[in-house]
Every structure is written in structure tokens, then in C-alpha cells.
Amino acid sequence: MSSQQEFHTSKSLQNDRTILSVSDLNQLARSxxxxxxxxxxxxxxxxxxxxxxSGHWYLTLKDRKAQIRCAMFSSRNRSVRFQPKNGLAITAYGKLSIYGSRGDYQLIIDNMEEAGEGALRRAFDELKNKLLAEGLFSEELKKAVFSNYRHIGVITSKTGAALQDILSVFARRSPSTKITLLPVSVQGAEAPSEIVRAIELANKLSSKLGLESLIVARGGGSLEDLQAFNEESVARAISNSELPITSAVGHEIDYTIADFVADLRAPTPSAAAEVLSTDQDDYYEYLHNIIASLNNRIEDRIDFVKQRLDMLTSRLKSPGKKLQEHAQDLDRLESQILLLIKNQINKKQSEINFFKQSILSKSPQNKINWDLSKLETSRKILIKSLNNYLDRNKSALASLSRSLEGVSPLSTLDRGYSITYGPKLSPIKSTDSVKVGDKIRSHLHKGNIESIVSKIENL
Structure with missing residues (x-):
């Protein structure tokens, strides 16, 4: 309601001689x-x-010349990140009102911050907008951050809780990861320059030390406490770093300029350590899977070799079986030859009968007798030749059989010899292949003997 409207309202009330109650007056003033x-x-x-x-806050806000009553309800004061106390200078944001029951003029506070934070907040927003316009927050500039680094640098206070939280997480999840501390002040006038120098030093010595990534960290605090991480020099040092940087500043609700520029923002130092480490239980499970896979492959290979050996063993024949097969082949050949001879004789006999009939038809008796005599002689020669051929083949087969029996290992074993195998189941050819105490196995014609070497004599 404007001043002019207020005047008209007041004039109207006077003209109508309306009498207001105290409650109505306070309500009107409140509005x-x-x-x-x-x-x-x-x-x-x-x-x-x-x-x-009730959880509500009631206070008086004063300066040297005046004061005003204030109230901040519990639904609003939960978001305040410091504990108000008498004597503390603050900046309060809210609206003016009147407490109707007493008619007290008061400030209803929606938000408050410690005095000085307002300027810091404005500086924060200005720098954030400036760097955003330059593109320093762009995702294209951010480097990938992994969870399997072997050496990580930590830029934080050497006495702060943030360092202990980081070391505790790495000790639990990935004790093999090497941690190098680059100690800096995380609060105060010297903190920004120390943080910048630490980032530049880490990048300069990264090859020599084997550094692969950096964590910039500190614990929670007020906006003023975190101011070092809202400085432009720190933001540009993070942006220029060749090593990937994870920002872990404050608590989860705290945001700094460093968070926006960094390659990765972690809500807490512990969370940063969790992200940049791989749980050793995962490594154990991965190793177990590799061992199981290797064992399966070895077992499959052994089964394949066994099947191959069984197949080759089934195809391997002893000399006795080989001789039997040759004897069967010889009998088959003999049957074929005899059949051939019989067929030839029958053929010749048919020819003889044909000639006989031809001769008889012409009645040349002497010619017939002579031809018959000649034919009989030829028959005897043929039979003799065939018998000689069979005898030669039988003799050659007998000689071959004797030769095979002579070279057969079974024949050698039958004469009292044995084959001795060493610990690796290979035949022993020299005393150099065994030593005293070795278990050896002797294969006899009938049965096996296992022995233990008690003495070795070299001839």
C-alpha cells in the first residue's frame, strides 16, 4: 500500500468516524x-x-544508536551454518512485521550470515561468473580421473583431519597406493600462494616422483574459512595443472571455486579417497577369477592330452598282432593263388578237351599222344613253379617273423631282461639320471617292481 493510499485510508476512517480495535490497528500496521x-x-x-x-530463535539486533527485535523460526534457522551468540556481528535477511499480541515492531529473519560473509559471497559470485564466461568450468577441459592410481599427491594441512581421513580410506581400501603429502596452509593470508606453489611443484616433479593425480582437500568451515579455495590464483593453478585434480574441500553442502574448476569434485576428503581407490577385495575377486579360469584351462588341456594318448594307445599294435595280420594276409594270398591255379587248370583242361575232340575228329593218334604228353609236362612244370613260389614266400615270411620277434621289447623281457623308469617315468639309460633315494620302477615280462636307489656304481 502506497503513502497516498495510506493517507486516503486514514482520511476515510476519520470521515466515517470508524473506531479500530487494537488488534485491527496492529493488523493494519503489520500489513x-x-x-x-x-x-x-x-x-x-x-x-x-x-x-x-520450540527451536525458534529470538534476539535483538543493535548498533550504537538503535536496536530492533528479531525472530527466526526453526524452519529457517536449520540452514544457518554457525551458532549465533551475543556480541556476534551478523547480516540478516528478512522482512519487517509487527507481533500483534504486544504490538512490537520486529524483523522476521529468513537467513543470516556472519558479518563479512556478504562481501565474500559477492566476490565469490563475481569470480564464478568471470571464470564461467572464460570457459574454465567447461567439461571439455576436464581430465579423466581413475580409481587405480599407484601414486597420488595430497595438498592439504599436515595437521588437519582431512589428511587423516584420506590416509585412513586408502589404508583400508588400497594400501598399495603411495600417498605423498604436499603440506600447505588451508586458511589465512598465505594459504592461496602456498596451494598454488604446491600444485606447480607437483606438476614439475610428477615424472621424477611418479605422481599420477592430485587431491586438494580441507575440512569444513564458514565461507571465510574456505576463502583460500575461492581465490582466482588457486582456480587458475588448478585449471593449468597437467595432473588431474580432485577437489575435496569442506562438507557436502560446501561449494568453492576450486570445485568448479577441478577435474572432479568430491563432497568430502573421505569421498575423494573412495573415488580414487579401488577396493582390494575387488582385486582379490579379480585374481580369484583369473586363477579359476587358468585351472579350468589346465584341466581342459589335460583331458585333451589324455584323450589323445588313449587314441594313440588304441592304434598302437604289438608285434604279435602284427604277425597275425601278416599271417592272415598270407593265407588270403595263398587262397587267391590256389584259386587262380585252379581256374588256370580248368581253363587248360577245357582247352585240352577241345583239342582232344578236335584230334579225335581227325584221328591222328600219334599227334594226340604227343600233345597229351606235352600238355602233361607243362602242367607239372606249372605246378612245380607255383609250389616253388609259395615255398619262397613262406620262407620270407618266416624270416620276417623271426626278425620281428628278435627286435620286440616283449621278446627281450621274456629272456629275463627288464626296462627301468626313473622318477619322471622316463627310461633310465645312465646312472646320471638318478640319485640315491630316488624311487625307480622296473617293468618285467610279467609284472612291475618299485625300488629305491641305495647305491650307485659308475662303470
Whole structure:
């Protein structure tokens, strides 16, 4: 409601001689204040701070010349990241109102921050917008961050809890990862320059030390506490780093310029260590799977070799079986030859009968007798030749059989000899192949003997 509207309202009330109750007056004043002062920012010092069981905050905000009552309800004060106390200078954001029951003029606070944080917040937003416009937050500039590094550099305070949290996680998940601390101040005027020098030093010595990645970390705090990580020099050092950098500054609700520039933002130092490490249980499971796969392959190979050996063994024939096969072949050949001879004789006999009939038809008795005599002689010669041929083949076969029996290992074993195998189941050809105490196996004509070497004599 404007001042002019207020004047007309007041004039109308006077003209109508309307009498307001105290409640109506306070409500009217409250409406006027809330409509015209809905967003105010006030800076002052806290006094008379109270926090009843309801969780609401009640306080007085004052300066050297004046004061104002304030209230901040529990639904709003949960987001405040510091504990208000008497004497603390703050910046309060809210609206003006009137507490109707007492008619007290008061400030209803929606948000508050410690004095000085407002300027820091504005500087934060300005730098964030500047770097965003330059493209320093672009995803295309961010380097990949992995979880299997062998050597990681940590840039943080050597006495802070952040370092202990990081070391604890790596000790539990990946104790083989080497951690190198580059100690810096994480708060104060010297902190930004120390952080920049540490990042530049890590990149310079990365090849010599074997550094593969960096973690820039500190614990939580106010905006002023985290200011070192909101400096432009630190942001540009992170952006220029050749090593991938993970920012782990503050708590999960804290955001810094370093978080936006870094290749990866972790909500806490512990979370950064979790992301950059691989659980050793995963390695054990991976190794177990490899061993199981290797064992399966070995077993498959052994089964294949056994099947191959069985097949070759089934195809290997002893000399006795070989001789039997040759004897069968000889009998088959003899039967074929005899059949051939019989067929030839029958053929010749047919020819003889044909000539006999021809001769008889001409009755040349002497010619017939002579031809018969000649034919009989030829028959005897043929039979004799065939018998000689069979005798030669039988003699050659007998000689071959004797030769095979002579070279057969079974024949040698039958004469009292044996074959002795060493510990690796290979035939022993020299005393150099065994030593005292070795278990050896002797294969006899009938049965096997296992022995233990007690003495070796070299001839």
C-alpha cells in the first residue's frame, strides 16, 4: 500500500468516524510494513539471544544508536551454518512485521550470515561468473580421473583431519597406493600462494616422483574459512595443472571455486579417497577369477592330452598282432593263388578237351599222344613253379617273423631282461639320471617292481 493510499485510508476512517480495535490497528500496521518492507538486509550485533524448546530463535539486533527485535523460526534457522551468540556481528535477511499480541515492531529473519560473509559471497559470485564466461568450468577441459592410481599427491594441512581421513580410506581400501603429502596452509593470508606453489611443484616433479593425480582437500568451515579455495590464483593453478585434480574441500553442502574448476569434485576428503581407490577385495575377486579360469584351462588341456594318448594307445599294435595280420594276409594270398591255379587248370583242361575232340575228329593218334604228353609236362612244370613260389614266400615270411620277434621289447623281457623308469617315468639309460633315494620302477615280462636307489656304481 502506497503513502497516498495510506493517507486516503486514514482520511476515510476519520470521515466515517470508524473506531479500530487494537488488534485491527496492529493488523493494519503489520500489513503496511510487510507490503512495503518485504525484503530488507540489516547488519548489526546480536544481544538477548534466546532459543526456547520450540527451536525458534529470538534476539535483538543493535548498533550504537538503535536496536530492533528479531525472530527466526526453526524452519529457517536449520540452514544457518554457525551458532549465533551475543556480541556476534551478523547480516540478516528478512522482512519487517509487527507481533500483534504486544504490538512490537520486529524483523522476521529468513537467513543470516556472519558479518563479512556478504562481501565474500559477492566476490565469490563475481569470480564464478568471470571464470564461467572464460570457459574454465567447461567439461571439455576436464581430465579423466581413475580409481587405480599407484601414486597420488595430497595438498592439504599436515595437521588437519582431512589428511587423516584420506590416509585412513586408502589404508583400508588400497594400501598399495603411495600417498605423498604436499603440506600447505588451508586458511589465512598465505594459504592461496602456498596451494598454488604446491600444485606447480607437483606438476614439475610428477615424472621424477611418479605422481599420477592430485587431491586438494580441507575440512569444513564458514565461507571465510574456505576463502583460500575461492581465490582466482588457486582456480587458475588448478585449471593449468597437467595432473588431474580432485577437489575435496569442506562438507557436502560446501561449494568453492576450486570445485568448479577441478577435474572432479568430491563432497568430502573421505569421498575423494573412495573415488580414487579401488577396493582390494575387488582385486582379490579379480585374481580369484583369473586363477579359476587358468585351472579350468589346465584341466581342459589335460583331458585333451589324455584323450589323445588313449587314441594313440588304441592304434598302437604289438608285434604279435602284427604277425597275425601278416599271417592272415598270407593265407588270403595263398587262397587267391590256389584259386587262380585252379581256374588256370580248368581253363587248360577245357582247352585240352577241345583239342582232344578236335584230334579225335581227325584221328591222328600219334599227334594226340604227343600233345597229351606235352600238355602233361607243362602242367607239372606249372605246378612245380607255383609250389616253388609259395615255398619262397613262406620262407620270407618266416624270416620276417623271426626278425620281428628278435627286435620286440616283449621278446627281450621274456629272456629275463627288464626296462627301468626313473622318477619322471622316463627310461633310465645312465646312472646320471638318478640319485640315491630316488624311487625307480622296473617293468618285467610279467609284472612291475618299485625300488629305491641305495647305491650307485659308475662303470
Amino acid at each position: 503496511l510494513l510487510e507490503q512495503n518492507f518485504s525484503k530488507v538486509v540489516v547488519e548489526g550485533e546480536i544481544s538477548n539471544f534466546a532459543m526456547p524448546s
